[in-house]
Amino acid sequence: MLAALLSLFLLNNGWSFHLGDANSMQADFGHGTQYFTHMAKAGAWDAIDATSLDFVEDSSWVSVNLPHDWVVDLPFSGEASHSHGYKCVGWNYPQNSIGWYRKEFEVPEGDKGKVITVEFEGIFRSSEVYINGYYVGHEPSGYASRWYDLSDYLNYGGRNVIVVRVDASLEEGWYYEGAGIYRNVWLRVSDGPAAVKPHSLRINGTEVDCDYVLMPGSDPEAINRKVSWFDASGREVKRLTRQWSLEDPYLYTVKVDIYYKGELSDSITEKYGVRTAVFDPDQGFLLNGSKVFLKGANVHLDAAGVGVGVPDELWRWRIARLKEFGFNAIRTAHNPASPSMLRICDEMGVLVLEEARQFGSHPEALELIRNMIDRDRNHPCVIAWGIGNEEWGGRPVGGPVARRVVDYVHGLDPSRPTTYGNSGGEYMIDDEVDVPGYNYIRQNRVDQDHSEHPLRSAIGTEETTGGGVRGARGEFDIDFVATGYQFYRERPWAAGLFFWTGFDYRGEPYPKAWPNTGSLFGLMDYCGYPKEEMWELRGLWSGETKRELKAARKAEEPKLRNGQVILKPHKTSLERDGQDVIVIDVFSLAAELEVSVEGAELLGWGNGDPQFRHIERPGRASGTPARDPQTLTIYPFVGRAQLIVRSIEGSAGPVSVSVGPVSLNF
Numbered sequence: 001m002l003a004a005l006l007s008l009f010l011l012n013n014g015w016s017f018h019l020g021d022a023n024s025m026q027a028d029f030g031h032g033t034q035y036f037t038h039m040a041k042a043g044a045w046d047a048i049d050a051t052s053l054d055f056v057e058d059s060s061w062v063s064v065n066l067p068h069d070w071v072v073d074l075p076f077s078g079e080a081s082h083s084h085g086y087k088c089v090g091w092n093y094p095q096n097s098i099g100w101y102r103k104e105f106e107v108p109e110g111d112k113g114k115v116i117t118v119e120f121e122g123i124f125r126s127s128e129v130y131i132n133g134y135y136v137g138h139e140p141s142g143y144a145s146r147w148y149d150l151s152d153y154l155n156y157g158g159r160n161v162i163v164v165r166v167d168a169s170l171e172e173g174w175y176y177e178g179a180g181i182y183r184n185v186w187l188r189v190s191d192g193p194a195a196v197k198p199h200s201l202r203i204n205g206t207e208v209d210c211d212y213v214l215m216p217g218s219d220p221e222a223i224n225r226k227v228s229w230f231d232a233s234g235r236e237v238k239r240l241t242r243q244w245s246l247e248d249p250y251l252y253t254v255k256v257d258i259y260y261k262g263e264l265s266d267s268i269t270e271k272y273g274v275r276t277a278v279f280d281p282d283q284g285f286l287l288n289g290s291k292v293f294l295k296g297a298n299v300h301l302d303a304a305g306v307g308v309g310v311p312d313e314l315w316r317w318r319i320a321r322l323k324e325f326g327f328n329a330i331r332t333a334h335n336p337a338s339p340s341m342l343r344i345c346d347e348m349g350v351l352v353l354e355e356a357r358q359f360g361s362h363p364e365a366l367e368l369i370r371n372m373i374d375r376d377r378n379h380p381c382v383i384a385w386g387i388g389n390e391e392w393g394g395r396p397v398g399g400p401v402a403r404r405v406v407d408y409v410h411g412l413d414p415s416r417p418t419t420y421g422n423s424g425g426e427y428m429i430d431d432e433v434d435v436p437g438y439n440y441i442r443q444n445r446v447d448q449d450h451s452e453h454p455l456r457s458a459i460g461t462e463e464t465t466g467g468g469v470r471g472a473r474g475e476f477d478i479d480f481v482a483t484g485y486q487f488y489r490e491r492p493w494a495a496g497l498f499f500w501t502g503f504d505y506r507g508e509p510y511p512k513a514w515p516n517t518g519s520l521f522g523l524m525d526y527c528g529y530p531k532e533e534m535w536e537l538r539g540l541w542s543g544e545t546k547r548e549l550k551a552a553r554k555a556e557e558p559k560l561r562n563g564q565v566i567l568k569p570h571k572t573s574l575e576r577d578g579q580d581v582i583v584i585d586v587f588s589l590a591a592e593l594e595v596s597v598e599g600a601e602l603l604g605w606g607n608g609d610p611q612f613r614h615i616e617r618p619g620r621a622s623g624t625p626a627r628d629p630q631t632l633t634i635y636p637f638v639g640r641a642q643l644i645v646r647s648i649e650g651s652a653g654p655v656s657v658s659v660g661p662v663s664l665n666f
Contacts, residue, residue, distance in 0.1 A: 001659035007267065009224040011118065011185040013104065013649050016061035017068065020050075020098030022169050028098055029057075031165065031300070038135040050100050051130040051163045053155075058102050065578045065601075065646070066185055067123075069178035069307035070099050071168070072604060077611040081400040082173045085507035085517040086613075086638040091169050099180050101164040102208040105187075109157035115188075115213050116154060118162065119147040121339050122183035124308065127169040132160055140364075142172050143335040143357045144371045145183075147198040149213060172357060173334060175300055176507030176518075183338055192265030193218045194258055199374040201256065203272050208241060208254060208594040218260065226257040243288050244273025244380045246328055249349035251380075271346060273380030279417055279435045279457040285383075285495035287351075293489065293606020294351065294496025295541055296329035297322055297523070299461060300505040301338065304526045305616055305644045312340040313581045314644065317570055319344055321528045322502055325538045331355065331461060334389045334421075336372040345381035352381045353419065353459070353498070359388030367404065373412045377475065382416065385409050386461075389421035390439060392428060396498075403431035419505040435495065437461030441487050452494060452643070460488050460497030466533050467511050467520045470608055471638040481523075481533050482540060499523060499537075504610065516610045525608030527585075527642040530556065560589050560639055565662045570629035574600065574666045579648030582666065586641040586659055593636065595643065598629040600666075603646040607637035634659075 021027035029050035032038075038051065048054050071089050080086045089096050120127070120384030125142030128135065129154045139146040154160055168179035188198070193215035200211035203618065208227045214220060230253045231237050242250045251271040251536055258266040278286045285292050302308045303318060310318075315338060322330070332341075337354050345352050356372055358365045369387070376382055387405045391398060406418045420426075422630050424443035430436040436453070438444040439462035447598040450458060463484035481499070488494040504522035511520065518526055523534040528537075539549050566587040574580050581603060588592070595602065604617045618630040634641050645657060655666040 007191065009187040009189070010579070011105070011187045012066040014103065015064050015066060015068070015181070016058045016102045016193045017064045017070065018058070018061040018100050019070065020097060020100050020165070021095050022098045022167060023094035029100065038130070043133045050102070050165070052133045053159070053161050054103075057249045061102070065649070067309035068180045068313060069182050069309035070180045071178045072305070072307040072309070072616050075591055076517060081171065082509065082513060083171055083176070083507050085176045085509065086514055087176070089168055089179060090171060093279065094169065096592050097167065097169045097179070099166040099167070099168070103162050105160055105162070106158065107154050107156050107160055111189055112156040113193055113215060114151070115149065115190040115193065115215060116151045117147050117149050117188045117195070117198060117213070119145060119186045119187070119188070119198055120164075120181065120183070121145045123164065123166055123178050123181050124168055124177050125172055126170065128165045130163040141357065141368055142177060144368055145199070145339065145375050151215065174508060175505060176302050176307070178302065180306040180309065184312075185338065190266040192260045192263055194260040195266040196256060196258060196268050199371075201268070201270055201378060203254060203270070203378045205274070208256060210256060212258070222261045224259040226259065228255045228257070229253070230255065240274045242274070244275040246349040246351070249273065249347060251346060258587075270378055271343070272378055273346060274352055275380050277383045277416070279384070279495055281455045281457050281493055284493055292328070294459065294498070295328050296330040296331055296351075296353070296496060296498035297502025298333040298498050298500050299332045299502050300333055301335065302506050304606025304608070304642055309614045310338065311579060311581045311603075311646065312344070313579075314583065315341045316344050317583050318503070319348055319350055320640065321524065322352065323348065325523075325530065325534055327502065327616055329353065329496065329498065330502070331386070333501070336633050337376070339375065342376055342379045342381060346379055351383050352379070352383060353384045353386055353461070354382050355389065357385030359391045359394055359401065359405070361401045366405070366408055369409060370412060373409065377413050382417050384417050384435060385413070386419050386421065386437070387433065387462075388429065390423040391426055392423065394429065395426055398426050399428035399432060402429040406432050406434070419459055419461065435459055440464055441484060457493055457495050459495045460484060462500040463497045465499055465501070465521050465523055466531075468531055468533065469520060469610060470525045470529055470531050472532075473502060480506050481537050485537070485540060503528060504608070509610065512610070515613065517612055518610045520610050527606050527608045527640065528610070529608050529640055548582055558587055560587055563591055565590070565593065565660045565665050567657070567662055569664060572666065574645070574647045574655055575648050576649065578647060581644055581646045584643040584645060584657060584664065586627050586636060586643060587639060588636045588660065589639055590636060590643070590660065593634050593641070594631065595634050595661040596629050596631045596658045597645055597656070599651055599653050600648055600657075601646045602630045602632060603644040605632065605641060605643050607635060607641040609637035
């Protein structure tokens with residue numbers, strides 16, 4: 001049987017957070033004002049700033065659990081960035097655009113001589129990482145996972161402090177990106193002086209390879225590797241005979257044991273699904289040899305109430321919501337996915353077109369692509385790599401850049417094709433990828449392109465929805481959904497399409513600007529409540545009768561009386577780990593409701609209103625730590641609102657959520 005591993009620790013709970021100031025180094029806790037800065041000497045020993053082990057001012061900082069997005073707590077303003085949903089962050093708000101995080105932990109004396117690394121799955125953006133006052137690295141991109149070897153800098157048998165400074169002054173996309181350590185953080189401790197290098201595991205069938213991290217003085221020739229495979233029940237197997245599919249997303253587990261001079265030094269495990277995925281020029285997309293039409297949604301990385309700091313369980317809820325309405329694929333618009341999202345898609349049987357953030361052939365852009373592929377290549381859900389999207393400014397150099405990027409991707413992963421989201425004017429880019437992608441048939445020559453390149457399949461990387469508000473028809477022609485779907489369905493060489501978008505998202509308010517703060521393109525609103533088009537699309541591709549759809553809609557949308565409040569939690573229990581969340585749907589015709597949460601944290605709330613400009617969680621906006629009971633006023637929109645409640649680590653008491661006159665207990 002597969003034994004549990006104890007060398008991997010989730011480092012999400014118990015961080016301290018405070019805003020800095022991009023406009024004043026002195027106001028930024030004096031960072032960079034030392035005579036010998038961190039860039040000048042190893043350790044800025046002549047001053048005690050926020051990176052120092054001896055810094056004590058963090059006792060007044062806000063206590064947060066990750067994932068965390070501090071922009072959620074900032075005010076709205078019509079003068080702020082349209083891209084970021086008019087939140088007061090970015091170059092024009094230097095006092096809100098620097099964030100500091102500190103986390104204290106202990107390392108036993110017996111761990112000396114082991115490889116100890118920390119991995120950040122995502123920090124937006126331009127992060128600097130320090131351990132015990134020593135600078136260990138920097139990552140400019142907000143979408144790259146980055147790991148750091150801490151082994152040389154730790155106090156073994158004593159306290160250690162890891163510090164992260166985040167600078168969100170510069171936008172990396174043109175949509176809401178938030179700010180902060182918005183994805184998981186992991187601490188890995190090996191059993192000896194040799195460890196598997198993070199993101200280096202390469203699986204091809206039962207063949208497994210990896211690279212190593214060694215402590216100083218270790219002999220690489222003294223390393224041996226043992227690979228074991230286990231089925232879903234934990235029994236060891238020699239062959240992988242069961243395929244991963246949408247209907248049966250079966251996952252094996254590979255365990256890699258690293259021995260140094262005959263002694264176990266490191267062990268890692270990873271899930272893996274056996275499947276074939278081919279984009280065929282005649283039959284479209286084939287999964288395990290059978291045609292599958294991609295019924296996809298573009299999905300941004302944020303959610304109501306939490307911004308980009310989406311907990312794993314909330315990702316699971318959002319993906320299940322898409323599946324409920326017939327979707328089988330997601331395009332990660334327009335950046336590498338959350339590792340948690342990919343893991344959940346593996347488990348739930350959802351296909352993913354994963355997209356790089358930056359289009360370019362320069363070393364930094366290629367390194368970001370390598371970061372994405374090295375990290376995510378073993379996920380069976382990932383079927384293609386997107387190299388860019390609507391690169392209008394790249395038109396003059398698009399061909400040569402795309403050619404180099406495609407060759408680079410093929411060198412890293414020859415098993416998956418490349419694609420690109422063409423807005424109608426970048427055919428020099430789309431001509432170079434393996435599978436052309438088209439953003440909207442109304443502005444692309446899809447049929448002409450296929451006649452000129454008959455040996456390629458095609459994807460509708462973006463297709464139009466109605467741009468409406470829940471409960472009303474859209475700004476655009478309602479037939480857009482049916483038109484796009486039927487266009488690709490009628491062409492056997494087409495793999496399918498991805499609608500823009502599955503959910504409304506914060507930022508890029510269109511077709512309306514301020515006072516709107518979010519987009520209207522979702523088939524579901526920001527809280528995952530379906531719009532009119534979503535019901536029409538579900539009927540279009542599910543084959544459900546009008547009676548069946550009416551029954552489903554009735555269950556989804558209960559009739560309300562004045563004064564009535566109905567609460568629907570998405571599950572009935574809450575793990576007391578500081579990470580688990582419950583999504584609670586609130587149904588009420590009231591203009592406003594008082595919410596109180598005891599024994600847990602009201603992580604945030606939303607209502608799907610594209611003009612949402614309310615305070616989203618208690619305490620945080622004023623800079624005070626969250627305390628029990630937590631209270632907040634919420635404002636239902638078209639009869640609905642949504643609460644995200646997160647557990648408190650180690651809490652043994654009951655959790656009570658009260659909304660107006662109604663309460664839930666967990």
